[in-house]
């Protein structure tokens with residue numbers, strides 16, 4: 064997969080050199096480049112922003128540098144991803160969809176955002192998704208790119224050793240994962256649940272399914288709303 068990230072703070076993306084994303088880059092699974100938007104400015108001050116039409120506080124990113132940048136970096140097979148609090152919620156389903164795109168191009172907005180014509184014009188030439196990490200406002204899109212790239216990179220073939228860990232994890236089946244334990248069997252007076260040490264794989268799978276459902280009902284009841292009125296029962300929980 065090819066990924067380009069455009070930002071006015073390239074240093075913000077330094078973590079993309081580390082850990083498993085860094086390894087995916089070194090092994091050629093991921094070809095990733097970070098670009099400074101100011102490369103596509105032509106004035107001495109390398110200006111990227113201006114005051115908003117219609118008034119109001121803050122600054123808006125001017126369209127010209129973005130337009131020239133996309134002329135250089137994008138093709139019809141590019142998927143432009145614009146992190147913004149006004150976007151659609153970023154979910155595991157979106158991560159899965161992005162992970163099969165041949166080319167992701169991230170446009171990191173700052174200030175009050177990017178002139179809307181940049182997104183509207185790009186949409187005439189390529190696929191565009193505006194995505195939000197959640198219902199809060201960050202300074203810009205850079206941290207969102209780090210989050211999206213973690214979620215996407217771990218789904219690329221060859222990145223995770225054990226493909227089963229993708230099948231069983233939280234959100235892969237619309238429910239949260241059951242709690243996990245390792246050695247020692249007793250720690251500070253707290254025991255690992257007996258069933259996990261029973262060796263009975265059928266019982267363990269059933270326990271994990273029920274614990275996952277119980278956890279989902281407690282932490283994220285919204286994920287179970289489709290079960291309302293179906294008579295579906297979670298042991299010990301009223302859905």
Ligand code: ADE
Nearest residue numbers: 146147148195196201207
């Ligand atoms: N940029 C600013 N806030 C954001 C958010 N909540 N999600 C994605 N990008 C953003």
